[in-house]
Amino acid sequence: MxxxxxxxxxxxxxxxxxxxxxxxxxxxxxxxxxxxxxxxxxxxxxxxxxxxxxxxxxxxxxxxxxxxxxxxxxxxxxxxxxxxxxxxxxxxxxxxxxxxxxPESGPLVLHFPDATAVELAPAAHLEDDADDLTLTEERLQAMEHALAELPEGQRRCLELFYLQKKCYREIADETGFDLGLVKSHLQNGKRNLKRSLESSANAAR
CATH class of the missing domain: 1.10.1740.10 (RNA polymerase sigma factor, region 2, helix turn helix motif)
Known part of the structure; x- marks a missing residue:
């Protein structure tokens, strides 16, 4: 059978x-x-x-x-x-x-506010701060590449803060970093990311 x-x-x-x-x-x-x-x-x-x-x-x-x-x-x-x-x-x-x-669809903007004033506030509340980067397709690709090139701690903190709208305390809880290291990673990561994007923009000219 x-x-x-x-x-x-x-x-x-x-x-x-x-x-x-x-x-x-x-x-x-x-x-x-x-x-x-x-x-x-x-x-x-x-x-x-x-x-x-x-x-x-x-x-x-x-x-x-x-x-x-x-x-x-x-x-x-x-x-x-x-x-x-x-x-x-x-x-x-x-x-x-x-x-x-x-224009009616709204601008495509990623905000990079000053990280010193947002210890307990999500980045989503800081949309009026200066230093904005409008994202075209090319800059989106450059952004992804630049993020991938950052040291792991900086990359992780930037993604949590700017892309997932986490506050300092939430980032510290999720990563295990103390608040001081979170602030340091954000400040250094922001500086390194901008430098990388500016370098990519200059190379494309």
């Missing part, structure tokens, strides 16, 4: 196995299980570029809809790396669309 082997559940399969089975059978539940594994990372990427958080959440869902089609047509060897690039490029396309929509 022959018994039909029970198909493995998505949780039992690796990323690569899920991709192969999805390409072969087109079962969206397999893709959903795969995407769910990486959804926190995708959301973090979207939050780097899209505000408010509702826009980033919408992007996460829209990306999944694109993957339903794309991953049936294309083979992917390193899914996490491919997904990171795909999410980043999708966000950049959304920003391009906003720019084409005209």
């Amino acid at each position: 022959f018994f039909k082997r029970r198909p493995k559940s998505p949780a039992e399969l690796s990323d690569e196995e899920l991709l192969v089975r999805y390409r072969r059978e087109g079962e969206v539940a397999d893709l959903g299980a795969l995407y769910e594994r990486h959804m926190p990372a995708v959301f973090a990427i979207c939050r780097r570029y899209l505000r408010p958080d509702e826009d980033a959440q919408d992007a996460v869902m829209q990306l999944f809809e694109k993957l339903v089609v794309t991953l049936r047509q294309h083979e992917v060897s390193n899914f996490p790396a491919w997904l990171h690039t795909t999410a980043r490029n999708y966000c950049l396309m959304q920003l391009r669309a906003r720019q084409r929509a005209g």
Whole structure:
């Protein structure tokens, strides 16, 4: 007597196995299980570029809809790396669309306030401070590259403060740094980031 082997559940399969089975059978539940594994990372990427958080959440869902089609047509060897690039490029396309929509869509601005006055205040409350950087696609790419080149402590503190809108105390709790080191990383990271961006801008001229 022959018994039909029970198909493995998505949780039992690796990323690569899920991709192969999805390409072969087109079962969206397999893709959903795969995407769910990486959804926190995708959301973090979207939050780097899209505000408010509702826009980033919408992007996460829209990306999944694109993957339903794309991953049936294309083979992917390193899914996490491919997904990171795909999410980043999708966000950049959304920003391009906003720019084409005209001034009514609002400026794309990343704020770099003076870090000495915000020990207990989230960066989101400091939008009137000077020293703003308007983000075009090129500057977004330069920003991502410059952040990646920073020392780990500086990069982490900058991302938490400026991109995730954490206050000093929240950053200290999340990283384990004391408040003095958080302030130092922010000040040094901000200076190094601006220097790197200015160097990239000069090289492009």
